[in-house]
Amino acid sequence: MKKILLKTWKISRWVLLSAFIILVLLLLAVEIFDRYISSEKGTRWLYNEVPYRDIKIKFTASGVRYLEIGDFDKPALLLVHGAPGSAMDWKAFAQNPDVYKKYRLLIAERPGYGGTRPKGPEKSILVQAQRVLEVLDKETQPAVVMGHSYGGPVAMVMAALAPDKITKVVGVSGQYDPDNEKTFRISYFIDFLVFKYLLPRMIWTSNVEKLSHPAALRDILPYYGQIKIPVILIHGDNDALVPYENSTFLQTHLTTENELVTVKGGDHPLQMTQPDYLREFMMELDF
Secondary structure (H helix, E strand, O other), rough: OOHHHHHHHHHHHHHHHHHHHHHHHHHHHHHHHHHHHHHHHHHHHHHOOOOOOOOEEOOOOOOOEEEEEEEOOOOEEEEEEEOOHHHHHHHHHHOHHHHHHOOOOEEOOOOOOOOOOOOOOOOHHHHHHHHHHHHHHHOOOOEEEEEOOHHHHHHHHHHOOOOEEEEEOOOOOOOOOOOOOOOOHHHHOOOOOOOHHHHHHHHHHHHHHHHHHHHHHHHHHHHOOOOOOEEEEEEEEOOOOOOHHHHHHHHHHHHOOEEEEEEEEOOOHHHHHHHHHHHHHOOOOOO
């Protein structure tokens, strides 16, 4: 019996050790990949299939990194990713040549992600909106802004702050309700400073945002009623991460013209799973 127990313990120990090593290697791979695509070389590799070859990589005065793709005489479509995320989120959306017949893409990386500087998380949605707005500083005509997930409320605050720079704002699978957010138990478990040095930067930043998001969303509630430009909300009714009701919640706080488009059976990452749907929708958008 003792021999069986000893053998079982040895097997279990090796299984646990192997699982731990695999986890460490996986996290290391995520960090290495994130660092690579956050570099200019990595970003250009990531977007090597985009039909428009002249891709510009720029920084705002405060350090927000963004990609500019398309002809300058076209109106800008500013894309804001969720959490975790980076310029990688919009790759599938940017690959179709038709999008450049109507838009010039500006693909921003929110504070704390990608190549944006400084590297630390930014808990305030208002500060994030103010910094991402800098991407539009040199624009000569109003832009359309589309934000996904946590980028949704950032885009809404941008619209409230700068109605002269934005003609329409689109929220995709957006998180707007501070009391209707799914938080997994592991988020609380890794909420210790030591994990800042153990986890990939994008995951640590995302977790910091996740736990501070309810308070940050309450802080910006007054801005929803200040939006004066048209708002379009796109949300899948099968969203497993951000409940669909977040978009109906936002509608109750809007005083401007707004529309909610329901994607039947749609899950959360619509910009990745249904980029053609989003692209066709944006191509038909009047502004």
